[in-house]
Amino acid sequence: MAPRKLLPILVLIIVLLLAALIWFYPATGDFRAGNPFWNGLTTFTVQFKASTTESLSDLPLTPKATALILVPYTQLSEQELEELKSYVSAGGTLIIMDDYGYGNQILSHLKLEMRFAGKPLLDPLFNYRNKWLPRITDFSQSPITSGVKSIVLNHATALYNVSETEALAWSSSFSFLDLDGDSAWDPDEPAGPFPVAAYTKVEEGYVVVVADPSIMINSMMVLDDNAAFLKNIVELQGQNPKVMIDQSHLPREPLDEAKGTIAAVYALASSPMGTLSLITLTLTVTLIPLWWRKQKVE
Amino acid sequence: MNRFKTFLAVVILVAAILPQTQAIAELIYPPHEDPAVASEEMDAYFFLTHYTSILTLISTKDYADANKLIEQLRFVYIPEDLKYIIHRYNNLTSELAETLERLDKLLSSASTLIYQYRLQEAHEKLSEASILLGKAEILLGDIEEATVAISNRIGVFAAPAESKVREAYERIQSVLQKLRELENEYLKLLKSIKETASNIEEEGLKPTEVTLTLNTTKVTVGGSIEASGNLKSNGEDLPNRSVTLLLDREPVLAATTGLDGSYHAVIKLPYKYVHTMTVKALYTPVGDDRGVYLASESPPASISIMFYESRLEAVAPDVAHPGLPITVGGKATSEDGTPLGGRQVKMLLDGAFLAEAETNVQGVFETEVTLSPMVQAGQHTLTVMVEPHGVYAGASQDKILNVLKITPEINIRAPSFLILPAGMHVEGEVRSSLGPLEEATVTLELAGSSAFVKTSQDGRFNVTMEMPLNLLLAGFQELKVGVEPAEPWHAPVQARIRVFIVNPANIGVASAAFISLGAVIYTKLAKAKPRRKQVPEVTPTLREAMFASTLKPEVRFEGVMGKVLEAYFKAMRTIETRTGISMKPHMTLREFLWEAKPKLNGVADAFADLTVLAERTLYSPHVPGVSESLKAEELALTIDRVLGGGAA
Numbered sequence: 041m042a043p044r045k046l047l048p049i050l051v052l053i054i055v056l057l058l059a060a061l062i063w064f065y066p067a068t069g070d071f072r073a074g075n076p077f078w079n080g081l082t083t084f085t086v087q088f089k090a091s092t093t094e095s096l097s098d099l100p101l102t103p104k105a106t107a108l109i110l111v112p113y114t115q116l117s118e119q120e121l122e123e124l125k126s127y128v129s130a131g132g133t134l135i136i137m138d139d140y141g142y143g144n145q146i147l148s149h150l151k152l153e154m155r156f157a158g159k160p161l162l163d164p165l166f167n168y169r170n171k172w173l174p175r176i177t178d179f180s181q182s183p184i185t186s187g188v189k190s191i192v193l194n195h196a197t198a199l200y201n202v203s204e205t206e207a208l209a210w211s212s213s214f215s216f217l218d219l220d221g222d223s224a225w226d227p228d229e230p231a232g233p234f235p236v237a238a239y240t241k242v243e244e245g246y247v248v249v250v251a252d253p254s255i256m257i258n259s260m261m262v263l264d265d266n267a268a269f270l271k272n273i274v275e276l277q278g279q280n281p282k283v284m285i286d287q288s289h290l291p292r293e294p295l296d297e298a299k300g301t302i303a304a305v306y307a308l309a310s311s312p313m314g315t316l317s318l319i320t321l322t323l324t325v326t327l328i329p330l331w332w333r334k335q336k337v338e
Numbered sequence: 339m340n341r342f343k344t345f346l347a348v349v350i351l352v353a354a355i356l357p358q359t360q361a362i363a364e365l366i367y368p369p370h371e372d373p374a375v376a377s378e379e380m381d382a383y384f385f386l387t388h389y390t391s392i393l394t395l396i397s398t399k400d401y402a403d404a405n406k407l408i409e410q411l412r413f414v415y416i417p418e419d420l421k422y423i424i425h426r427y428n429n430l431t432s433e434l435a436e437t438l439e440r441l442d443k444l445l446s447s448a449s450t451l452i453y454q455y456r457l458q459e460a461h462e463k464l465s466e467a468s469i470l471l472g473k474a475e476i477l478l479g480d481i482e483e484a485t486v487a488i489s490n491r492i493g494v495f496a497a498p499a500e501s502k503v504r505e506a507y508e509r510i511q512s513v514l515q516k517l518r519e520l521e522n523e524y525l526k527l528l529k530s531i532k533e534t535a536s537n538i539e540e541e542g543l544k545p546t547e548v549t550l551t552l553n554t555t556k557v558t559v560g561g562s563i564e565a566s567g568n569l570k571s572n573g574e575d576l577p578n579r580s581v582t583l584l585l586d587r588e589p590v591l592a593a594t595t596g597l598d599g600s601y602h603a604v605i606k607l608p609y610k611y612v613h614t615m616t617v618k619a620l621y622t623p624v625g626d627d628r629g630v631y632l633a634s635e636s637p638p639a640s641i642s643i644m645f646y647e648s649r650l651e652a653v654a655p656d657v658a659h660p661g662l663p664i665t666v667g668g669k670a671t672s673e674d675g676t677p678l679g680g681r682q683v684k685m686l687l688d689g690a691f692l693a694e695a696e697t698n699v700q701g702v703f704e705t706e707v708t709l710s711p712m713v714q715a716g717q718h719t720l721t722v723m724v725e726p727h728g729v730y731a732g733a734s735q736d737k738i739l740n741v742l743k744i745t746p747e748i749n750i751r752a753p754s755f756l757i758l759p760a761g762m763h764v765e766g767e768v769r770s771s772l773g774p775l776e777e778a779t780v781t782l783e784l785a786g787s788s789a790f791v792k793t794s795q796d797g798r799f800n801v802t803m804e805m806p807l808n809l810l811l812a813g814f815q816e817l818k819v820g821v822e823p824a825e826p827w828h829a830p831v832q833a834r835i836r837v838f839i840v841n842p843a844n845i846g847v848a849s850a851a852f853i854s855l856g857a858v859i860y861t862k863l864a865k866a867k868p869r870r871k872q873v874p875e876v877t878p879t880l881r882e883a884m885f886a887s888t889l890k891p892e893v894r895f896e897g898v899m900g901k902v903l904e905a906y907f908k909a910m911r912t913i914e915t916r917t918g919i920s921m922k923p924h925m926t927l928r929e930f931l932w933e934a935k936p937k938l939n940g941v942a943d944a945f946a947d948l949t950v951l952a953e954r955t956l957y958s959p960h961v962p963g964v965s966e967s968l969k970a971e972e973l974a975l976t977i978d979r980v981l982g983g984g985a986a
Binding site: 070071078079105113139140158160164165166167168169170171172173175177190192194195212214221253254257259260263278279280282310311312315316318319322323325326327330 | 366367368369370371372373374376377378379381383384385387388410413414415711712759779806807808809822824826830843844846847850851853854855857858861
């Protein structure tokens with residue numbers, strides 16, 4: 041076959057193979073439900089039979105016995121904030137897990153006093169391996185902390201404006217907020233204990249705030265009582281809730297983008313019009329040269 | 339142009355699929371690191387500071403708080419190479435705190451005993467305290483050595499002299515010095531108490547003797563006993579002295595001796611349902627007796643406590659369900675079978691209070707107990723206990739309670755055949771042994787599509803699943819129906835049925851692909867065959883014309899190709915006529931050229947060119963242009979002119 045004809049076919053095959061590879065290769069982005077690596081949520085997803093949601097518009101209208109886990113790493117629109125408010129007000133459990141993202145935007149919209157500090161919480165003594173992984177051992181009495189002796193955070197922050205009744209867990213007195221980013225405590229930097237988890241009732245529902253989303257990634261679920269803590273959180277309003285993980289406010293990695301594009305193409309192709317167009321296109325592309333040659337010969 | 343189009347299409351396709359490089363909002367700090375490969379680090383400053391806090395608390399005799407901090411040490415991350423030494427260090431610290439606390443209590447107790455002139459007991463305590471003090475000294479020595487060793491390992495001595503770590507090390511050394519001082523303090527106290535005891539002994543205080551007699555050795559629980567005895571010193575009665583009566587070593591009553599040194603008291607026994615208790619009488623000198631008499635304690639007198647054992651026959655189901663009531667009943671009787679009416683009965687589940695009831699005059703009780711909806715499925719212990727009352731002791735009985743969730747049954751009606759895209763109507767009902775399940779969440783999943791629906795009051799549900807086109811061609815797929823009951827006593831359940839799905843769109847695409855492929859293959863084959871056939875098709879006509887010496891006048895060549903072939907035919911006829919070499923049926927054009935060439939004076943090249951043109955026209959897919967047909971005609975004319983002019 042002439043190279044002129046072979047080249048497009050080869051490129052097409054490569055593109056299709058590439059698309060298949062991208063489609064079947066697991067997601068690698070942080071907090072992605074389909075990511076089986078250390079920074080993914082497959083363990084959490086399997087353990088809690090969690091489903092994912094790509095849009096807050098898909099939240100159930102009757103959210104009782106459901107829990108929504110939100111890692112707000114991108115800004116939320118006014119409409120999304122309203123949807124979250126409606127979700128909580130109607131009885132859902134909203135679990136905001138944030139450290140350096142846009143959690144305060146949600147808290148502010150829900151008219152809650154508590155806030156994320158947004159600065160790294162380091163604990164040079166009570167930790168797992170190093171000060172960026174603080175170990176939390178001080179808990180208040182609550183259904184969420186039942187059976188929990190210690191949890192390990194990972195590049196977390198602290199909460200402030202949290203009342204005694206709202207706070208669930210505190211960091212140690214050796215912890216501090218690293219305001220200047222030098223990884224060392226300076227006299228002007230606030231020292232612990234700081235609240236790192238809290239919850240409050242909002243109308244019919246609950247808002248649980250955890251100052252570290254990384255507690256639920258695959259590599260962290262196995263540490264200390266992290267899994268038990270998360271189980272208690274999602275089961276705050278009863279056993280076996282329907283757990284949803286929002287994926288629409290996570291930074292998208294190039295692989296996620298590519299998967300999204302392929303998914304969009306697939307969705308388009310699997311629509312009746314898309315499929316019909318595909319059939320037409322396939323027939324046209326393959327049969328036109330034959331027809332054209334025939335014309336030429338004649 | 340075609341190449342450009344192809345290139346453009348490929349670029350668009352690749353650009354659509356390949357990772358986008360759009361700007362992603364970056365977080366200020368990394369959200370996490372992999373804990374499995376996170377660097378191990380130990381902050382020497384904070385480590386030493388924590389130990390300084392612990393040792394400071396010990397040095398200030400705040401053993402309770404020191405123990406709390408020691409307890410927290412298990413949450414401190416210790417690198418693997420330091421684990422053993424720090425683990426030992428923690429144990430030493432913990433042991434030191436415990437030893438010093440016990441020492442403190444013993445010395446305090448000994449001091450009290452000395453004050454009470456209970457020298458014998460005080461000596462026992464002091465002897466034990468001496469051993470503990472020796473142990474504390476060894477422990478402290480070990481801790482001092484371990485502090486230096488650990489500080490060395492965690493790089494304290496490598497730090498500059500003015501560094502925070504060195505400061506922390508100096509502080510811990512200073513606290514260790516305080517501990518040495520504390521140890522000396524205890525040593526001094528021990529010596530002081532011993533000296534006091536020795537002084538008392540040297541004072542030659544008068545010994546005393548207190549006796550104890552009980553009016554009975556058997557008494558009903560909660561009853562009273564009369565205790566009496568005498569207090570003497572060297573045979574002399576000691577009147578108006580206070581004698582303390584101890585019940586199981588706890589003071590319960592003080593009696594005053596009469597003029598004859600005798601005392602008498604009635605001890606009201608507590609409702610403590612034990613079979614034996616011990617009573618002692620204790621005299622400790624007070625007031626003017628201090629410095630005159632020694633303390634004394636009577637030999638112990640045992641009393642048997644009598645009470646009735648209660649019997650309990652509890653009845654509880656073996657199986658219970660979370661959130662649903664169970665009936666717990668039973669009967670409480672005494673040992674002789676007398677019904678125990680009006681008795682409080684408590685029910686505990688795994689030690690936690692569940693409910694309470696009261697027995698009727700027949701000693702029977704029955705109550706409905708609702709288990710918490712949160713109770714985990716599995717085996718639990720239900721404890722039924724009758725509270726003690728008066729002379730009747732309490733009784734309890736443990737029952738194993740299997741907490742189970744009821745598994746509902748799902749009845750599904752769904753089509754067994756489906757053509758996509760379609761709305762698949764599924765209906766059914768969910769029931770259990772307790773009746774229909776209301777408000778249960780039914781989840782349906784089929785070939786990547788899903789739907790949710792709640793059951794109605796009669797446990798029925800119906801839903802239409804929108805089934806869009808997907809990658810399937812045709813085949814059986816499983817419809818998974820999951821039910822999440824609203825009631826805590828029902829277990830989630832799943833059912834599966836098989837549905838045959840046909841996807842005409844994909845079948846269409848596949849068919850299109852096959853048709854296209856078939857068409858391409860057919861065309862290729864057809865194109866390949868005609869080339870072989872084209873020669874016979876055209877050649878026979880040509881050859882017929884060439885070899886049948888008479889060309890039928892109606893044989894005509896059409897189009898550009900025909901003009902080339904016609905030119906060749908003319909030239910061939912001319913050559914046959916002039917050279918006598920004829921084109922035989924088995925000959926190719928080129929064989930004819932080679933045979934005729936020696937006789938083609940001056941036109942060999944022209945005929946060769948014409949032969950090539952004819953061959954290309956006949957055998958290649960190349961379609962000759964007008965210029966080629968003109969060239970062929972020109973070549974034919976040249977041959978005709980050179981070989982003899984005029985047409986044959």
